[in-house]
Amino acid sequence: xxxxDAFALLHPAIAVVIVFPLxxxxxxxxxxxxxxxxxxxxxxxxxxxxxxxxxxxETGLWLSIAVVGVALIGLAFAIxxxxxxxxxxxxxxxxxxxxxxxxxxxxxxxxxxxxxKVTIWKVVFAGLTSMGLIVIGCQPEVxxxxxxxxxxxxxxxxxxxxxxxxxxxxxxxxxxxxxxxWRTAHIILNCLALLLFLGQGITGARDLLxxxxxxxxxxxxxxxxxxxxxxxxx
Numbered sequence: 001x002x003x004x005d006a007f008a009l010l011h012p013a014i015a016v017v018i019v020f021p022l023x024x025x026x027x028x029x030x031x032x033x034x035x036x037x038x039x040x041x042x043x044x045x046x047x048x049x050x051x052x053x054x055x056x057x058e059t060g061l062w063l064s065i066a067v068v069g070v071a072l073i074g075l076a077f078a079i080x081x082x083x084x085x086x087x088x089x090x091x092x093x094x095x096x097x098x099x100x101x102x103x104x105x106x107x108x109x110x111x112x113x114x115x116x117k118v119t120i121w122k123v124v125f126a127g128l129t130s131m132g133l134i135v136i137g138c139q140p141e142v143x144x145x146x147x148x149x150x151x152x153x154x155x156x157x158x159x160x161x162x163x164x165x166x167x168x169x170x171x172x173x174x175x176x177x178x179x180x181x182w183r184t185a186h187i188i189l190n191c192l193a194l195l196l197f198l199g200q201g202i203t204g205a206r207d208l209l210x211x212x213x214x215x216x217x218x219x220x221x222x223x224x225x226x227x228x229x230x231x232x233x234x
Contacts, residue, residue, distance in 0.1 A: 022066055
C-alpha cells in the first residue's frame with residue numbers, strides 16, 4: 001500500500017474508530033435523558049442519574065466536531081490528490097488558494113461555534129461552517145454522484161454534518177425554551193441525522209469498493225464497467 005492509499009483510508013478509518021462509537025454513546029444518552037424526563041414529569045423518582053443530561057450534551061458536541069472534521073478530511077483528500085495529479089497549482093493557482101482559505105475559514109468557524117455562548121454568533125458561525133462545507137464540496141474534484149444524489153455518500157455526509165452544526169447552534173435554546181419546541185425540533189433533526197449516518201455506513205462501504213489502490217488504477221481504467229468486464233491479462 002502506497003502513502004496515497006493510506007491517506008485515502010484515513011477518512012473511513014476515523015469514521016469507524018471515532019464517529020460511529022460516538023453515535024452509539026449519544027443515542028444511548030439521549031434515550032436515558034428522555035426516559036428520565038418522562039418519569040420525572042409523571043411525578044415519580046427516576047433511578048437514572050441527572051448527570052446523563054450533561055453527558056448527552058458533551059458527547060453530542062464531540063460527535064458534531066468529529067462529523068464535521070471527518071467530512072473535511074474526506075474532502076481534503078479528494079481535492080488535494082486530484083489537484084496534484086492535474087497540476088492545478090500551475091494552471092489555476094487562484095482556485096487552489098481559494099479552496100485552502102475555505103478550509104481554514106470553515107475549521108475556524110466550527111471552532112468559534114463550539115466556543116460561542118451568544119445566540120447570534122452561534123447562528124453566524126453555524127451558517128459560515130455550513131456554507132464552507134457546501135462551497136468546498138462544490139469543487140470539481142469531489143466525487144458527488146450528482147445524478148444519483150439520493151444514494152450519494154457525499155450528499156449524506158454534508159447533510160448530516162449540517163444537521164450536527166445546527167444541533168450545536170440550538171443547544172442553549174433547548175434548555176431556555178419552556179414550550180419544548182426547540183427540543184422537539186432537536187429530536188426530529190437528529191432522528192433524520194441518525195438515518196443519514198446509517199446511509200453513510202452503507203454508501204461508504206460501497207464507495208470503498210470503487211476506489212482502487214493506486215497501483216491498480218491504470219489497469220482498472222481499461223475495464224468496461226457497463227458490461228462488467230476487464231481486459232484479459234496475458
